[in-house]
Amino acid sequence: MADETARSSADRFDPILAASGLTKRYGRGSLAVQALRGVDLRVDPASVVVVRGRSGSGKTTLLNVLGGLDQPTDGLVLINGHDLHSMSEGSRSELRRSTIGFIFQSFGLLPMLTAAENVEVPMRMMRRAPVERRERAQKLLAMVGLEHRTRHRPSELSGGEQQRVAVARSLANEPALLLADEPTGQLDSNTGREIVELLASLVRSEGIAAVIATHDPAMLAVADRIMQLKDGRFVDHLQPNRL
Numbered sequence: 001m002a003d004e005t006a007r008s009s010a011d012r013f014d015p016i017l018a019a020s021g022l023t024k025r026y027g028r029g030s031l032a033v034q035a036l037r038g039v040d041l042r043v044d045p046a047s048v049v050v051v052r053g054r055s056g057s058g059k060t061t062l063l064n065v066l067g068g069l070d071q072p073t074d075g076l077v078l079i080n081g082h083d084l085h086s087m088s089e090g091s092r093s094e095l096r097r098s099t100i101g102f103i104f105q106s107f108g109l110l111p112m113l114t115a116a117e118n119v120e121v122p123m124r125m126m127r128r129a130p131v132e133r134r135e136r137a138q139k140l141l142a143m144v145g146l147e148h149r150t151r152h153r154p155s156e157l158s159g160g161e162q163q164r165v166a167v168a169r170s171l172a173n174e175p176a177l178l179l180a181d182e183p184t185g186q187l188d189s190n191t192g193r194e195i196v197e198l199l200a201s202l203v204r205s206e207g208i209a210a211v212i213a214t215h216d217p218a219m220l221a222v223a224d225r226i227m228q229l230k231d232g233r234f235v236d237h238l239q240p241n242r243l
Contacts, residue, residue: 014081016176016209017043017066022075024061024232035061036072037232043177043209048200050220051213053229059213060181062229066211067100067179068092080176097125101170101208103180103199107162109154115141115165116150122172140168144198160191167198171206178203178210184219193218 024036035058043049053059064070066077068084077084079099084092109118119137128136141150144164154162163183170178183199184192200222203210212219220226227234 015042015044015078016080017041017211018076018078019066020076022062022065022077023073024058024065024070025073035232036065036075039075039229039232039234041066041211041227041234043211045176045207045209046204047224048203048210048212048222050223050226051211051229052215052220052226053213057229058232059229061232063179063181063211063213066177067102068096097122098173099176101173101175101178103163103166103170103178103183105182105185107154107159107166107186109162109165109169111154114151114153115146115157115161115168118154118165119169119172122169126173136172137168140171141165143171143202144168158191159187160194163187163191163195164198167195167202171202171208174206175208178208178212180210180212180214182214182216183212184214184216189218192216196222 019039019041022036022039023034026033026035039062041049051059051062061070065072068077071085079095082095084095087095110121113121116134116137119140120133123133123136138147138150141147144167146161146164146168149157149161154165157165167183180199184195187195196216196218199210199212202208212223229235
């Protein structure tokens with residue numbers, strides 16, 4: 001019993017994401033561009049890490065490497081203890097589908113599908129049963145306040161509503177890790193603040209680890225840690241209560 005309790009306690013403190021020594025270089029020789037320069041990052045369950053930095057600082061490259069969309073030149077990415085970049089492409093794709101949720105600035109919704117059908121897409125890829133897909137899509141859309149908009153297509157939704165659908169879709173397969181690239185970049189300040197508060201609430205209630213690249217000051221207020229990225233490396237670790 002004591003051993004089980006100790007293991008349970010330790011598990012709660014295991015990071016969902018642990019990255020070390022990440023470098024990413026494009027090109028060769030004198031024309032090579034060093035997008036990441038030895039990045040280390042740990043993200044625990046139910047926590048929000050915000051990555052700040054100017055355009056070209058490496059934020060999107062970092063998210064792509066953390067999510068297995070791009071291979072690092074060097075370094076290690078562990079997600080729930082699995083070495084992401086030592087996997088075969090098929091295994092990496094499977095892990096992405098089952099463990100990582102992505103949110104993009106451009107929403108990325110399929111225009112011919114309804115809100116509910118868009119949320120179902122990741123579950124279709126995991127071959128989940130139709131009844132299970134529909135029930136979960138309805139539940140997730142209710143969680144983001146869109147239970148009355150399930151049959152509407154993206155063109156019939158506001159920008160804020162479309163991003164709420166994107167948030168619901170990112171949670172479809174109950175991911176352990178959420179990666180978001182400027183999720184409020186196309187929204188007005190009031191709508192953006194609503195999305196920020198929604199994301200923070202869902203991360204903590206669902207026990208998800210989140211890495212969010214953003215310039216939005218509202219997101220800084222809900223962060224557990226704020227990391228400043230400059231020229232491909234972290235140069236500062238800011239305390240949220242300073243901002």
